[in-house]
Amino acid sequence: xxxxxxxxxxxxxxxxxxxxxxxxxxxxxxxxxxxxxxxxxxxxxxxxxxxxxxxxxxxxxxxxxxxxxxxxxxxxxxxxxxxxxxxxxxxxxxxxxxxxxxxxxxxxxxxxxxxxxxxxxxxxxxxxxxxxxxxxxxxxxxxxxxxxxxxxxxxxxxxxxxxxxxxxxxxxxxxxxxxxxxxxxxxxxxxxxxxxxxxxxxxxxxxxxxxxxxxxxxxxxxxxxxxxxxxxxxxxxxxxxxxxxxx
Amino acid sequence: xxxxxxxxxxxxxxxxxxxxxxxxxxxxxxxxxxxxxxxxxxxxxxxxxxxxxxxxxxxxxxxxxxxxxxxxxxxxxxxxxxxxxxxxxxxxxxxxxxxxxxxxxxxxxxxxxxxxxxxxxxxxxxxxxxxxxxxxxxxxxxxxxxxxxxxxxxxxxxxxxxxxxxxxxxxxxxxxxxxxxxxxxxxxxxxxxxxxxxxxxxxxxxxxxxxxxxxxxxxxxxxxxxxxxxxxxxxxxxxxxxxxxxxxxxxxxxxxxxxxxxx
Numbered sequence: 251x252x253x254x255x256x257x258x259x260x261x262x263x264x265x266x267x268x269x270x271x272x273x274x275x276x277x278x279x280x281x282x283x284x285x286x287x288x289x290x291x292x293x294x295x296x297x298x299x300x301x302x303x304x305x306x307x308x309x310x311x312x313x314x315x316x317x318x319x320x321x322x323x324x325x326x327x328x329x330x331x332x333x334x335x336x337x338x339x340x341x342x343x344x345x346x347x348x349x350x351x352x353x354x355x356x357x358x359x360x361x362x363x364x365x366x367x368x369x370x371x372x373x374x375x376x377x378x379x380x381x382x383x384x385x386x387x388x389x390x391x392x393x394x395x396x397x398x399x400x401x402x403x404x405x406x407x408x409x410x411x412x413x414x415x416x417x418x419x420x421x422x423x424x425x426x427x428x429x430x431x432x433x434x435x436x437x438x439x440x441x442x443x444x445x446x447x448x449x450x451x452x453x454x455x456x457x458x459x460x461x462x463x464x465x466x467x468x469x470x471x472x473x474x475x476x477x478x479x480x481x482x483x484x485x486x487x488x489x490x491x492x493x494x495x496x497x
Numbered sequence: 498x499x500x501x502x503x504x505x506x507x508x509x510x511x512x513x514x515x516x517x518x519x520x521x522x523x524x525x526x527x528x529x530x531x532x533x534x535x536x537x538x539x540x541x542x543x544x545x546x547x548x549x550x551x552x553x554x555x556x557x558x559x560x561x562x563x564x565x566x567x568x569x570x571x572x573x574x575x576x577x578x579x580x581x582x583x584x585x586x587x588x589x590x591x592x593x594x595x596x597x598x599x600x601x602x603x604x605x606x607x608x609x610x611x612x613x614x615x616x617x618x619x620x621x622x623x624x625x626x627x628x629x630x631x632x633x634x635x636x637x638x639x640x641x642x643x644x645x646x647x648x649x650x651x652x653x654x655x656x657x658x659x660x661x662x663x664x665x666x667x668x669x670x671x672x673x674x675x676x677x678x679x680x681x682x683x684x685x686x687x688x689x690x691x692x693x694x695x696x697x698x699x700x701x702x703x704x705x706x707x708x709x710x711x712x713x714x715x716x717x718x719x720x721x722x723x724x725x726x727x728x729x730x731x732x733x734x735x736x737x738x739x740x741x742x743x744x745x746x747x748x749x750x751x752x753x754x755x756x757x758x759x760x
Contacts, residue, residue: 264758330602333754345602353600358528370520372601 252343252422252453254305254328259337261298261327261478297323298478301337305454305471307422312469312486313458314493320478321458325349325425328456343422343453346372348429351412361396361403361411362387368415378419386414389444391437406434413441417448424452428459462490504746511606518607522615540622548574548626555691568627568636572718573690575623576652580710581681582616583656587663588674595760605753609660613653627721637723644720651734652713658738658745665752668759684710709737 298320305311313321326332327339329347354371355364365386369379387396390410400408449455449468459465465472465486472489474481482489511518530536548571556566591598594608630636667673687704694705705711712730719726 264755266759326599331599331757347600349600350596353596356524356528358531359524367520367524370517371597373514373517373603376516 252307253341254303254423254454254456255338255340256301256303257338259298259301259327259334259339260296261323261332262335263295263297263323265293265295296478298327298334300479303473303480303483305456307453309471310449310455310469311457312465312472313456313475314460314462314465314472314490315475315481319475321475322349322427323478324475325427325456325458328423329425341423345423345425346419346421346452348416348424348426351409351416351429353412353416355400355408355412357401358399360399361390361392361407364400364411365390365396365415368412369418372415372419374419382418386418389414389440406437410437410441413444417441417444420451421448422453424449424455426455426457462493465490504750507604508606511604511610514607515610517603518610518614521611522618525611525615526618537619537622540619541625544575544578544623545626545629548630551691559692559696564634567630567634568722569693569718570691571627571630572721573714575620575627576714576717577685577688577690578623579616579620579652580656580713581685582619583613583660584663584677584681585674586612586616587660588667588677590660590664591668591756592760598757598760605661605664605749605756609657609664612660613656616656617653638721639723641720641723641725644726645717648716648720648726651731651738652717655713655734655738655741658741661745661749662741665748665756668756669752684708688714690714709733712737 301324313324315321323332325347326349327334328341329345329349330341354368356367359367362383365383366379369382369386370376374382390396390407392407392410395403395407396411400411403411446468455468457465457468469486471484472486472493473483474489474493482492526537530539533539535542548567551574552567552570553563555570556563559566590608590612591605594611597603597608598605631638663673663677667677688708688710689705694702694711697705706729712727712733715730716726716734719730
């Protein structure tokens with residue numbers, strides 16, 4: 251059974267400047283017995299504080315909040331890319347992330363080769379990849395261009411290739427960080443349909459967006475993040491009207 | 498105990514997903530030589546010219562027969578090229594995969610395997626040079642060559658922990674990469690890659706015998722040159738492997754979760 255469980259999760263983010271990256275500095279610190287502690291070298295940002303919530307299969311959670319409120323950090327935490335500094339996180343199910351659409355694509359390779367490579371990097375087996383290759387290629391509508399190196403593509407064409415791979419498969423948990431509206435008008439409709447299909451297939455969706463319109467369409471729950479804390483969480487309409495009233 | 502189990506299952510996962518790192522490493526080599534006529538055989542050709550050119554000069558410096566010197570030098574050099582690449586690319590084993598690390602949860606072992614398998618593939622290309630040199634110089638082989646397999650396996654296992662160690666340190670401390678780049682040239686000259694341990698004065702032999710790279714090279718090279726494996730070298734390499742692996746895995750367990758913040 252797919253689920254996400256977060257219990258009192260904190261995440262502190264060390265930000266290093268050039269100095270603290272240097273070995274000499276650490277050696278000097280070690281030699282002086284730690285008296286010369288220069289705390290300003292490492293700035294610690296508490297990116298997430300006191301995050302407690304759980305999601306079951308069928309939940310579609312939207313994240314809303316200012317830039318820097320912790321939406322992306324929370325998504326990366328759920329993806330397992332970040333480990334919490336304190337607290338407990340449990341997830342069960344195959345996770346798929348839509349953060350960077352063009353992940354792992356190589357300009358010197360053809361569109362076709364990139365479909366194959368990105369599908370493998372995103373964790374599909376060789377058999378799965380070969381099975382879905384034709385379908386992905388059809389979706390891009392690039393035809394013979396797929397046999398030409400990606401460096402000759404326009405940015406819209408590159409996005410088509412990336413999007414085709416990223417939205418393939420049936421994840422248990424789908425994490426999306428703001429991606430909508432790629433390419434020309436016709437393709438925007440086609441890609442949002444494909445994305446909606448993917449969302450319908452997935453067990454749990456967590457989705458960050460600034461667009462209330464999309465949150466209303468896709469989510470049954472919404473969470474407001476502010477300075478890394480949950481300000482409110484609940485039914486979509488209720489939370490969105492609360493958000494409107496306070497912002 | 499719990500930690501050991503997670504590491505074992507992580508390692509098992511990494512082996513189960515071997516198609517990922519194999520495809521990634523092949524792609525990297527292929528894209529490096531895309532649109533060249535002879536492709537990855539530039540690796541072979543590059544190594545061949547180095548070995549031939551240096552071989553002629555150094556054999557005469559050492560007062561040795563080219564035919565005797567070349568097989569020794571070629572095998573040593575091919576192994577050294579592998580070691581040097583692991584040392585240098587180990588520094589960027591995580592930073593070069595920053596995009597992947599920030600987007601998909603994968604075992605960090607997988608990035609190490611990508612780098613190592615890429616260098617193993619390069620080594621296989623370079624082995625062609627060794628084969629050609631052996632044929633041209635009439636180097637004979639005997640059953641001792643079977644010792645090559647455990648030897649090379651131990652070398653690969655050692656490169657695994659070395660990469661984790663260097664990878665974690667070099668991501669945190671950016672000076673490490675430059676430091677290692679500087680040191681590799683020195684290490685090559687103080688390690689018996691092109692000279693033999695016996696050429697050293699008796700009282701200075703410790704330079705070679707205390708150097709773990711001497712033994713890593715020896716357990717791979719000796720069997721190729723029909724010599725029986727040296728027990729001393731095996732003991733040292735296995736000892737280094739045991740200590741190194743334990744230390745690296747301890748470091749991995751303790752700090753690998755921080756690596757994403759250091760990039």
